[in-house]
Amino acid sequence: MSNMGYPGHMELHEPELRDVPVTTVLAALADDVRLQIVRALAEGGEYACGTFEFGVSKATRSHHLKVLREAGLTRTRVAGTSRYVRLRRDELDRLYPGLLDAVLTAPAGA
Amino acid sequence: MSNMGYPGHMELHEPELRDVPVTTVLAALADDVRLQIVRALAEGGEYACGTFEFGVSKATRSHHLKVLREAGLTRTRVAGTSRYVRLRRDELDRLYPGLLDAVLTAPAGA
DNA sequence: ACCCATGTTCGACATCCGTCGAACAACCTC
DNA sequence: GAGGTTGTTCGACGGATGTCGAACATGGGT
Secondary structure (H helix, E strand, O other): OOOOOOOOOOOOOOOOHHHOOHHHHHHHHOOHHHHHHHHHHOOOOOEEHHHOOOOOOHHHHHHHHHHHHHOOOEEEEEEOOEEEEEEOHHHHHHHOOOHHHHHHOOOOOO | OOOOOOOOOOOOOOOOHHHOOHHHHHHHHOOHHHHHHHHHHOOOOOEEHHHOOOOOOHHHHHHHHHHHHHOOOEEEEEEOOEEEEEEOHHHHHHHOOOHHHHHHOOOOOO
16 A cells, blocks of 8 residues: 555544445454453443453453454544544444344343 | 263254353354355255255364354254254344344345 | 553464364165 | 265364563653
């Protein structure tokens, strides 16, 4: 790519949900840590990345948030040194009606 | 368990859906081959294992069917040397309403 | 300017997962 | 019972994935 020299913020890679394979969406949700993040995000509103302390290092947390973002599940707003994440619930519910609710209302335990 | 010496057919391991972690169910669906199988099964009725010719060896097919069965998604009836598989749609729709429909009606392409 | 706080990226590592061929098991038919 | 059909199990192998610490990048505060 040729747009390397841009000094300021580079845009985050947030694909159109319809361009993401279903298997990618499902795989993104098929992880305990990421599911905890999604559950927290489902409360609504924005959360700074640092909000999610689920017993993993910040490197791992960053990795999981990247997976969610690139699966089209979250949107990220950059503000200073922080990043605020929110669920793309509307688009999700439109393209996969029932999916998110089914996952969220699921029995959390084994 | 003590029912080991039974000579004939041994029962297949088919867990209660509520005992299966959501992540296991989602992971089972997050694979192209298995999704094709589920789509075929969603037509209704029973299908012999050999029905599913999706460009993988029979060892691989057997593996995928095992994953689906142990995730609580399918039920298997043994008849002679064949095994007939069907979707546990009712239970699935009851425990995860909307999940299956969302996945099935999803755009198949990338 | 310096330091600190917030996140990302980079190896590295271990584990899991999909895939296959080959061997095995069960059953049916002739 | 010999052979064929159907399906499972057993290594083995390669690629993907979750995890971490350390280094890096960026922006805010004093």
